[in-house]
Amino acid sequence: MTDAAKTxxxxxxxxxxxxxxxxxxxxxxxxxxxxxxxxxxxxxxAQLIEQLQQIYQPRGVHLVETGGGxxxxxxxxxxxxxxxxxxxxxxxxxxxxxxxxxIAYHQPVTRAEIEDVRGVQISKGTLDVLLETGWVKxxxxxxxxxRPITYGTTELFLSQFGMxxxxxxxxxxxxxxxxxxxxxxxxxxEVPVPSDDDALRADEEPLFxxxxxxxxxELGAEEDPLRYKSDEDEI
Amino acid sequence: MTDAAKTxxxxxxxxxxxxxxxxxxxxxxxxxxxxxxxxxxxxxxAQLIEQLQQIYQPRGVHLVETGGGxxxxxxxxxxxxxxxxxxxxxxxxxxxxxxxxxIAYHQPVTRAEIEDVRGVQISKGTLDVLLETGWVKxxxxxxxxxRPITYGTTELFLSQFGMxxxxxxxxxxxxxxxxxxxxxxxxxxEVPVPSDDDALRADEEPLFxxxxxxxxxELGAEEDPLRYKSDEDEI
Amino acid sequence: xxxxxxxTASDEEWEADMPTTQDEEVLLVDLDGFEGPLDxxxxxxxxxxxDLAKLSIAELATQYIHYIENLKKHxxxxxxxxxxxxxxxxxxxxxxxxxxxxxxxxxxxxxxLAAQLAFxxxxxxxxxxxxxxxMALPQLDQEFFTNGMPQGISVVVQPTYKxxxxxxxxxxxxxxxxxxxxxxxxxKKREVWSIKKARDRLSAMLGISIEWAPxxxxxxxxxxxxxxxKTTVASTFGATLEMARDGLIELRQSGxxxxxxxxxxxxxxxxxxxxxxxxxNDRMEGRGxx
Numbered sequence: 067m068t069d070a071a072k073t074x075x076x077x078x079x080x081x082x083x084x085x086x087x088x089x090x091x092x093x094x095x096x097x098x099x100x101x102x103x104x105x106x107x108x109x110x111x112a113q114l115i116e117q118l119q120q121i122y123q124p125r126g127v128h129l130v131e132t133g134g135g136x137x138x139x140x141x142x143x144x145x146x147x148x149x150x151x152x153x154x155x156x157x158x159x160x161x162x163x164x165x166x167x168x169i170a171y172h173q174p175v176t177r178a179e180i181e182d183v184r185g186v187q188i189s190k191g192t193l194d195v196l197l198e199t200g201w202v203k204x205x206x207x208x209x210x211x212x213r214p215i216t217y218g219t220t221e222l223f224l225s226q227f228g229m230x231x232x233x234x235x236x237x238x239x240x241x242x243x244x245x246x247x248x249x250x251x252x253x254x255x256e257v258p259v260p261s262d263d264d265a266l267r268a269d270e271e272p273l274f275x276x277x278x279x280x281x282x283x284e285l286g287a288e289e290d291p292l293r294y295k296s297d298e299d300e301i
Numbered sequence: 302m303t304d305a306a307k308t309x310x311x312x313x314x315x316x317x318x319x320x321x322x323x324x325x326x327x328x329x330x331x332x333x334x335x336x337x338x339x340x341x342x343x344x345x346x347a348q349l350i351e352q353l354q355q356i357y358q359p360r361g362v363h364l365v366e367t368g369g370g371x372x373x374x375x376x377x378x379x380x381x382x383x384x385x386x387x388x389x390x391x392x393x394x395x396x397x398x399x400x401x402x403x404i405a406y407h408q409p410v411t412r413a414e415i416e417d418v419r420g421v422q423i424s425k426g427t428l429d430v431l432l433e434t435g436w437v438k439x440x441x442x443x444x445x446x447x448r449p450i451t452y453g454t455t456e457l458f459l460s461q462f463g464m465x466x467x468x469x470x471x472x473x474x475x476x477x478x479x480x481x482x483x484x485x486x487x488x489x490x491e492v493p494v495p496s497d498d499d500a501l502r503a504d505e506e507p508l509f510x511x512x513x514x515x516x517x518x519e520l521g522a523e524e525d526p527l528r529y530k531s532d533e534d535e536i
Numbered sequence: 537x538x539x540x541x542x543x544t545a546s547d548e549e550w551e552a553d554m555p556t557t558q559d560e561e562v563l564l565v566d567l568d569g570f571e572g573p574l575d576x577x578x579x580x581x582x583x584x585x586x587d588l589a590k591l592s593i594a595e596l597a598t599q600y601i602h603y604i605e606n607l608k609k610h611x612x613x614x615x616x617x618x619x620x621x622x623x624x625x626x627x628x629x630x631x632x633x634x635x636x637x638x639x640x641x642x643x644x645x646x647x648x649l650a651a652q653l654a655f656x657x658x659x660x661x662x663x664x665x666x667x668x669x670x671m672a673l674p675q676l677d678q679e680f681f682t683n684g685m686p687q688g689i690s691v692v693v694q695p696t697y698k699x700x701x702x703x704x705x706x707x708x709x710x711x712x713x714x715x716x717x718x719x720x721x722x723x724k725k726r727e728v729w730s731i732k733k734a735r736d737r738l739s740a741m742l743g744i745s746i747e748w749a750p751x752x753x754x755x756x757x758x759x760x761x762x763x764x765x766k767t768t769v770a771s772t773f774g775a776t777l778e779m780a781r782d783g784l785i786e787l788r789q790s791g792x793x794x795x796x797x798x799x800x801x802x803x804x805x806x807x808x809x810x811x812x813x814x815x816x817n818d819r820m821e822g823r824g825x826x
Contacts, residue, residue, distance in 0.1 A: 082361065083360060083361030083379060084361060084379055084382045085361070086360060086361035086362055087361035087362060087375040087376060087379045087382065087383060088382070088383060090373065090375055091383050104382065124314075125318060126317070126318030126319060126320070126321035126322035126325070127321055127322055127325045138325065140322040140325060140326050141318065141322060144318060147319045147322065147323070147339065148322055148323065148326055
């Protein structure tokens, strides 16, 4: 440790306490950027998080990276002792599960592409069920004839399955190596990697075009949630 | 420490981890009796809780007894750090704007006097909003029956509207020149020359008499809405 | 079954494994549950323990065709896409048997088609596997838990207000004008000079004795504004008539529309106010006498 670090010991401990309290109090995972807003400039939040993770590592509660940020979670090995907190979970059908996996590993992916993987059509209900779980969202549209909607996973998906990011999907590297994530054939050319990055890809466009948004705005501002928000600001 | 305690060290740590996770995940505070159900007989839950409290004592999260049980809570001293201030830009309503203008030109002015100029009553909410903007303040009280509060503008008002001093507010001629006032005004129509001098005028007295201040100090400052408002200004 | 693909070993396995009636029934019962031909192909692989990693499409095609033919034998209704797949597999098998040279130039080779099918089977199988693996992961609110009582980070909304000086001035001018119009209406009523008022004013002036002075000069002071002028002149004229009748003044006019001259008759020592009031009373009485 440098001298500077030593003299900064107390304030560092204060910062750790604040970080701990913030993460503890927040109902959602907090990202580093979000957290950094709470500290003075120059405070290395990432480093503080690492410290906190180490402090909690042997404890019954862990600080994990999940779903777009960091959050405290009970240690997985204690699951048998915590069964009374289990929430009833709606079981996904075989089809829904398969579709979820396809979306997770192939995102951004259109319905036609999902159907290509499955070799059959999927019913609208299947996607609805997945959208309802909050694990899947409509991302945008593919720049292709018909402008089909592209689907991807959400931050809720990550936090549900305890993943920090989509690259934590089990066996992802293996699938990639086997060329199984490539939609085009023959295998072994370019291997795309699934991405739930909110930024649309080159072959994607926003869900609604500007004209569509304008048309909606004309339909009545009250019915448009986005428009409503900006109105609110002016009150 | 006894030998038994030493050999039981590992299991004690396990018990602590379980206790920690149970308390963390619980949707309500857990009492000792309730907690004891989760452990084998003979486990001294009260003692475990005490240990856990000590572990957390220097941290940003504390284990506190609350609502008939124990629960983790953020450290009280960190409360200010856990409050986020979100700035929302709002536009003043027409009524508020008009009232503000009257206060600016006619200050120090009482509510009844504002209503007299406007020809309509104003709601308390309007004055509250203006006080919230920080552009208007309570100056004192009029030496008149009922001792009504007099309102005036603040320095923030000047900087908001880009004036060096309140006398920069345009007078009758300038308002006419800008086309804001009709030329056909009755004789005797005047626009007052405003003054926001902090010194109370001859017909004003302080907001609180000395007896009132003394009485309030006894009651406790937190319950006083006027006092609260001035606190807000300081945030 | 005469066209034997390359992997004879597995084929023998298949022959040896040739579905007993029992196996057949299991698959038959399951047909409704299959999600299309790919699903059926995968199920066949699994049932026949065919390794997807070393998949021989020719071998699988044989089994699929055999299976579908078996179904047809039992006169089951078979969905069209299963039949399409069967037909395609027959085509694929024949392509695979053709020597490379004989393949038409533009068409994809049999081996490429086979690789495509193998890829799709492997991919579907992998996705199924991953779906299961996903669900096997520890999950939130199942195996790990979040803070049961998150205190939340309280958000204090701090409104910042916006207003422009111009808006402020416009608001001020606007309401002053509005309010003034209201007053203006009331004031107009008051702006009428009553005859009594005119008479009071006149009496006050006549406190000093006047020798034939033009009335217009006397009231010039009060002639402000056009509106006032009319009412003042009218009421003053009325008042002079009254006062003349009461014998307080004398009036003289040389012709139509020429100035009206006034002369005091009784320049007494009474205070103007009293004079003003007293004659008024007299007037009332006088009227009563009329």
